[in-house]
Amino acid sequence: MDLDFSEEQQVLREMVRGLCAENCPLEVVRRMEDDPQGYTAEFWKQLGELGLLGVLIPEVHGGAGQGMIEAAIVHEELGRALAPSPAFVSSVVCATALLQAGSEAQCGEWLPRIATGDAVLAPAWLEPQSGFGPRGVQLRAERRGDSWLLTGRKRHIPFAAAATRWLTLARTGEGAADISLLLVDPQDAGLAPVQVKSLAGDAQFDADFDGARVPAEALVGAENGGWEIWNRVMLDSIIALAATAVGGCDRALEITVQYAKERKQFDKPLGAFQSISHYLADAVTALDGARTLACEAAWARSQDRDLRRLAPMAKLFACDTFRDTTAMCQQVWGGVGFTREYDIQLYFRRAKQLQITWWDAPYLEERIAAEVLDR
Numbered sequence: 001m002d003l004d005f006s007e008e009q010q011v012l013r014e015m016v017r018g019l020c021a022e023n024c025p026l027e028v029v030r031r032m033e034d035d036p037q038g039y040t041a042e043f044w045k046q047l048g049e050l051g052l053l054g055v056l057i058p059e060v061h062g063g064a065g066q067g068m069i070e071a072a073i074v075h076e077e078l079g080r081a082l083a084p085s086p087a088f089v090s091s092v093v094c095a096t097a098l099l100q101a102g103s104e105a106q107c108g109e110w111l112p113r114i115a116t117g118d119a120v121l122a123p124a125w126l127e128p129q130s131g132f133g134p135r136g137v138q139l140r141a142e143r144r145g146d147s148w149l150l151t152g153r154k155r156h157i158p159f160a161a162a163a164t165r166w167l168t169l170a171r172t173g174e175g176a177a178d179i180s181l182l183l184v185d186p187q188d189a190g191l192a193p194v195q196v197k198s199l200a201g202d203a204q205f206d207a208d209f210d211g212a213r214v215p216a217e218a219l220v221g222a223e224n225g226g227w228e229i230w231n232r233v234m235l236d237s238i239i240a241l242a243a244t245a246v247g248g249c250d251r252a253l254e255i256t257v258q259y260a261k262e263r264k265q266f267d268k269p270l271g272a273f274q275s276i277s278h279y280l281a282d283a284v285t286a287l288d289g290a291r292t293l294a295c296e297a298a299w300a301r302s303q304d305r306d307l308r309r310l311a312p313m314a315k316l317f318a319c320d321t322f323r324d325t326t327a328m329c330q331q332v333w334g335g336v337g338f339t340r341e342y343d344i345q346l347y348f349r350r351a352k353q354l355q356i357t358w359w360d361a362p363y364l365e366e367r368i369a370a371e372v373l374d375r
Contacts, residue, residue, distance in 0.1 A: 003295070005073070013073050019046055020081035026343055032084040036195055037162045038203025039085040044117050053091045054115030057099070062112035068236065068301035072243035072294060079247030082346055084202060086120050086159040088244070093237050094121035094167045097181060101221030101229045106183070110165070122163035124154040124184065124207065125230075132363045134177045134227045139209055141170035141180060146216050148182060150189070150209040156357070160186065160193040160205035168209075169226060177227040181220040189214060200353040234359065235307040241358055242294040242311075242318035245351070249287050249322040252347035256280070256329040276332060283325045290318040309371040316364040322351040 005013070023043045032038060047053050055071045057063025064070075071092065078087060095114050098107050113119035130136030139152025150170060157166060165183045172180040186193065189212035193205035221229050257280060260271035270276050297314035301307060326348040330337035337344045355361060 003292070005069075009070065009073055012070060013077060015050065016052065016074050016077035017080070019043075019050065019052075020077060020083050024081055024083045024085075026082070026346065029082045029084060029346060033201030034195075034197065035084075036203060038159050039162075043083070044085055047085065047087060048115070048117030051115070053087060053117050056092060057095055057111050057115045061107060061115065063115040068239055068298045069295070071240055072298040075240040076243040076247035076250075076294075079244030080251040082248060082350055086122060086162065088237070088240060089122050089158045090114055090120045090163075092240050093123050093233060094165075096233045096236050097123075097167055097220060097229060100232055101181070101225070103217075103220075105217075106220060110183075113164075119164040120159060120162050121165050121167055121183075122157055122159050124157045124160070124166040124168040126154065126156045128153055128155055132359050134179055137169045137171050137179050137227075139168070139170050141172050141182060143216075144213070147213045148216065148218065150182070150184070150212045150214065152209050153206065154209065155206045156196070156198075157193060157205045157207060159203050160207060161195070161203065167220070169230060172226075173224050175224070178224040179227040179230070180223050181226040181229060182214055183218045183220060184212065184214050198353060200350045202353075235311045236301060238311050238315035238359060239294065239297045239301055239307075241354065242290070242297060242314040245315075245318040245322040245354055246287070246291045246294050248347055248350060248354075249290065249318075249325050252322075252326045252329050252344060252351075253280070253283055253287060255343065256332050260332055270332065279328050279332065283328055286321045287325065290314075290321040294318050309368060312359070312364040312367045312371075315359065316361055316368065319351070319355040320361065323348075323355045326351045 023046055028040060032040065051064045052074055054063030055066050055074055059065040075088065091114055095111060098110055110119060110121065114121060127136060127138055130138065139150060139154060141148045141150050160166065163186065166186055168182045168184045169179055170182055172178055191207050191209065191212055193207040195205050198204045260276055260280065261269050263270050293314045297307065297310045300310050326344065329344050330348055333342060333344050336342050
C-alpha cells in the first residue's frame with residue numbers, strides 16, 4: 001500500500017502552506033474573529049488566482065479538475081493555518097451539490113464563478129431545535145405560480161453576509177425525506193441575516209424566511225430529491241473536514257512540542273517529565289491514525305468507492321483526535337493556554353466547534369453503527 005504523495009501533490013501542499021503563511025498568519029486569524037465577512041479579500045483573491053477554489057470543479061467549468069486527495073491536501077493546510085475563508089462551504093459543499101444535481105444552466109453560471117472566487121455560495125441547512133437528519137428540515141417551500149414561497153428559519157448559515165446565493169434545504173412534501181434544494185438570492189428575497197457568535201469566532205448568521213420568494217428555476221435537482229443529494233454531498237464534504245482537523249491538530253501539537261522543549265520546570269524542560277512525554281506520544285500516535293484514515297477516505301472517493309462507512313469514520317476520529325489533542329495541549333501550556341494572548345486556545349476552540357458541527361459525533365456514530373449492524 002503506497003502512502004506517499006506524488007511530487008505534484010507535494011508541490012500543491014507547499015504552495016498552500018506558503019500562501020497561508022504569507023497572507024493568513026495567526027494575526028489575520030485573530031483579526032477576522034467575529035468579523036461579519038469573516039475573511040480578507042486579499043487572501044480570497046489569492047485562493048482564486050492560484051486555482052485552489054476550483055480543485056474539485058472540472059476544467060470545462062473553469063476549475064482544476066482534480067480529485068478528493070488534492071482537496072484534502074488543500075484543506076489540511078487551511079486547517080493547519082486556521083485560515084478563515086468560505087472555501088469549504090462554497091468550493092466543496094455547494095460546488096459538489098451543483099456538480100451532482102445542478103442543471104446545465106446552473107453549473108454554467110455558478111461553477112466558473114465559484115472557481116475564481118467571484119461568487120460565494122453558502123448552505124442554509126440547520127434549524128432551531130432540530131437535528132442533522134431530514135426531519136430537522138422544517139422550513140417550507142410552496143409552489144406559487146412560477147416561484148417558490150419560503151417560510152421558516154435557518155440557523156448557523158456560514159458566511160451568509162458575504163454569500164451571493166444560499167443553497168437552502170426546504171421541505172416540499174410530507175414524507176420524511178421530501179426535501180428540495182433551492183438557490184436563494186439573499187438580496188432579492190429581502191432576507192436580513194443576523195450575525196451570531198460562535199465558539200470559533202467565525203462568520204455565522206441566523207435568518208428568517210418570512211414569505212421569501214425565489215424563481216422556479218432556483219430548484220437544484222428534482223423536487224423532493226434534495227435529501228439524497230445532500231447526503232451524498234455531506235459524505236464527500238466531511239472528508240475535507242477530516243483533513244482540516246488533521247491539519248489543525250498537527251500544528252497545535254507542533255507548537256506544544258516546541259513549548260515542552262523550551263519551557264523549564266525544576267531546571268529541566270517539561271518534555272523530560274514522563275507524564276508530559278507520554279501525553280505527547282499518545283497524541284502523535286492518534287494523529288497519525290487520523291491522518292491515515294482521512295487519506296484513505298480521500299483515496300476511496302477518488303476511486304468512486306462506497307463512503308457510507310469510511311467517510312463518517314474519518315470525520316469522527318479526526319475531529320475527536322483534534323479536540324482531545326488540543327485539550328491535552330492546553331494542559332501542557334498550563335494556565336496561560338486558556339488566555340487569548342496564546343495561540344493554542346485558537347486551535348482548541350476550533351477543534352471543539354468542528355467536532356460538534358457538520359454531523360456531530362453522536363450522529364456520525366449512529367451512521368457508522370448502522371453500517372456495522374445492518375449490513
